[in-house]
Amino acid sequence: MKICSLLLAKGNSSFKNKNIYPTLGRPLMAYPMLAAKNVNLISDCFISSDSKQYLKIGEKYGYIPILRSPELAQDSSKSDDVVLDSEWKEFRSPDFEEIKTQLKTPIIFDGRNQYNTFSL
Numbered sequence: 710m711k712i713c714s715l716l717l718a719k720g721n722s723s724f725k726n727k728n729i730y731p732t733l734g735r736p737l738m739a740y741p742m743l744a745a746k747n748v749n750l751i752s753d754c755f756i757s758s759d760s761k762q763y764l765k766i767g768e769k770y771g772y773i774p775i776l777r778s779p780e781l782a783q784d785s786s787k788s789d790d791v792v793l794d795s796e797w798k799e800f801r802s803p804d805f806e807e808i809k810t811q812l813k814t815p816i817i818f819d820g821r822n823q824y825n826t827f828s829l
Contacts, residue, residue, distance in 0.1 A: 711805050713753040714745035716772065717791055718763045719782050728763060738763065742770040753805075757791055758782075 718728050718738055729736040745751055756767030757775045759782035764774035781791050 711752045712750050713755060713805050714748075714751050715792065716742060716745070716754070716756045716767065717788055718756060718758040718767070719760065719777065719786075729766060736766055738766060739770060742767065742772060746771060757794070 716738070724730075728738040731737075732740070742754070742756075745754055754770075754772045755775055756764060756772040757777050758764050758767070759777045759779065761776070764776065767774055775794075777791060778794065780786070781794055
């Protein structure tokens with residue numbers, strides 16, 4: 710079974726560009742990317758964002774970019790909708806068990822259930 714990582718990164722209206730805020734010499738969003746890249750079980754890493762700047766940073770860290778549609782980049786957009794987005798489906802493989810890595814909390818998503826990785 711193949712495991713992939715999906716990083717959901719979008720702009721935030723309350724703290725503009727917080728995901729790229731320099732933290733210890735790297736953009737803040739680099740840390741969950743590096744963590745996922747260091748997991749031997751993960752074969753592919755994707756980043757979904759409406760920001761071309763975020764996607765370029767993702768590529769720098771070896772992530773495959775997926776440009777998110779404006780409809781899924783709203784403050785009211787749900788993470789699950791992004792995962793199921795048609796562009797994401799293009800990159801899915803029937804044998805993937807997805808790992809959805811968000812900037813705050815890594816979540817494992819197996820298509821039916823979500824598990825907070827800190828509780829496993």
